[in-house]
Amino acid sequence: MSLVIQIKTIVVSFLFGIYFSCFLSFCYKIIYHKKEIIKMIFTPFIILTNAFLYFLIIQKMNNGIFHIYEIFCIILGFILHGILSKFIAKRLKK
DSSP states (O other): OOHHHHHHHHHHHHHHHHHHHHHHHHTHHHHTOSSHHHHHHHHHHHHHHHHHHHHHHHHHHHTTOOOHHHHHHHHHHHHHHHHHHHHHHHHHHO
16 A cells, blocks of 8 residues: 555544544434433444444545554544544633
């Protein structure tokens, strides 16, 4: 795999981590619903849909070759979104 494709994959994985964090924030009410049956149905559906979406993106970019650093970039994007959203929320409260 060429260096350009690796860099694109890292950037896309990082952005997908941010997207995934945003998406889970929007789906918070569904994931933590009071009724257990709704949680049991929709939580795996949400997670599997996003995993499938990520796999499709990686499939188009580099024929589905998956590396461990892509997981790290997804986690980093997820964490960065959490930190930035808390920072923005503090700034808006002032």
